[in-house]
Amino acid sequence: MEVPVGGLRLPVAGNKNVNVRGESMNCYDCPDIIAPAVAVCRRCGAAVCREHAHVSHVQVQDVIGTGRATHDQPLRHITCLTCRTAEAS
Ligand SMILES: [Zn+2]
Ligand SMILES: [Zn+2]
Secondary structure (H helix, E strand, C coil), rough: CCEEEEEEEEECCCCCCCCCCCCCCCCCCCCCCCCEEEEECCCCCCCCCCCEEEEEECCEEEECEEEEEEECCCCCEEHHHHHHHHHCC
């Protein structure tokens, strides 16, 4: 669903899975189907769909002087299935 314009491939309006160069980002972990990616694994950088994205929340600590400060709010931590399995092993 792309319109050729002077050698460039422009996305059709409304297709949010296509960037300005006409490239789409699909899930790395979907084996047989083309699923639009909604996130990027923070460990390996693989793009993943909503089904394969594992979302967790972790506390953040910063080194302050000679000690540590734990922030009140946890941050969002998105990983792919492979990295989630590795983190839990
Ligand atoms: Zn997927
Ligand atoms: Zn990963």
